[in-house]
Amino acid sequence: MVVAQHTIPVAHPIIGEEEIDAVVAVMRSGNLVQGRVVEDFERRFADIIGVRHAVAVSSGTAALHIAMLALGIGPGDEVITTPFSFVATGNAVLYTGARPVFVDIRADDFCIDPDLIESAITSRTRAILPVHLYGQAADMRAIQIIAQRHGLPIIEDAAQAHAASIDGRNVGTFGLGCFSFYATKNVMTAEGGAITTDDDALANRLRMLRAHGAPTRYRHEILGFNYRMTDLHAAIGLVQLNRLEDLTRQRITNADYLNSRIHNVVTPRAKQGRRHVYHQYTIRVRTERDQAARILAECGVGSGVHYPIPIHQQPLYRQLGYVDSLPVAEQASREVLSLPVHPALDRQDLDRIVAAVSRLPG
Ligand SMILES: Cc1ncc(COP(=O)(O)O)c(C=O)c1O
Secondary structure (H helix, E strand, C coil): CCCCCCCECCCCCCCCHHHHHHHHHHHHHCCCCCCHHHHHHHHHHHHHHCCCEEEEECCHHHHHHHHHHHCCCCCCCEEEECCCCCCHHHHHHHHCCCEEEECCECCCCCCECHHHCHHHCCCCEEEEECECHHHCCCCHHHHHHHHHHHCCCEEEECCCCCCCEECCEECCCCCEEEEECECCCCCCCECCEEEEECCHHHHHHHHHHCECCCCECCECCCCCCECCCCHHHHHHHHHHHHHHHHHHHHHHHHHHHHHHHCCCCECCCCCCCEECCCCCEEEECCCCHHHHHHHHHHCCECCECCCCCCHHHCHHHHHCCCCCCCHHHHHHHHHEEEECCCCCCCHHHHHHHHHHHCCCCC
């Protein structure tokens, strides 16, 4: 007889009574849209990251879009980025009228390979956009050297990397930091995003861009958007930010537990000096990934593929004329499989994941 058991989901938003109470309090206040709670959320997030400004917006995609606009990026420009990311990274470049130029990744951290960036720089290059994929920082020291040498700004896609760091320095402080607070992120506001910066002028511009280009009500100086965050969302986020360090430590503890017990497949590793915050715990499955996912599912273990098609090979990008060959990213797309690592897992869940993975071919 097969004993039915619950499936461990690959992602699991943590919502406690405190988040619920905070939302109800905003509802009762009658002030639902962007107001004081958003300001408090921005202040708290800026303090955590270690910057002067956090500008809250409606999504991580919106954060990337207006970060580029604030830097003056537009038609005819190029932005160097990674093909191995959620499609929003490339799309946000397209929104501005600029062209994403994809550079292959490193096999061991899934992030843009700094050794390949310089040969992709042209007279049209306006920025470098690394992604801290799965919660591990890209090699920012190497990227900073290249950016400085060529006078290029850095935009960090830190959507998956709240509180990830390099030698104690948080991501989001190396350039314009773009974060997502989508429901399954390490901390969330249901939907939401933020841009972090020390630059007062850029912060002002970002604040205008998120609200129809208006520095004051009904005075519109530039073409902006409605990318505001609401107080309802910020209320969830404020509670979540209080939990950020605990939630992050739990993810790292879970990943360490899995790493110490899984030996038959390639497991993720934090690189020297980098704090990996394990938004995803992603293994490589060399053969028959679909079958591997089925085996895990039979054992009651959910899994996910992030991402099955690299951005340059997406149908949209094919239509736009992208014919690049980026073998490391393409191989990763065929092999990666993310397992549950979220803070809601208990010891039994972790042991079930280990047992399920031991049934996979190496
Ligand atoms: C790497 C990456 N970039 C950008 C985004 C876009 O964030 P959002 O879904 O909040 O628009 C996401 C989130 O899904 C992401 O994972």
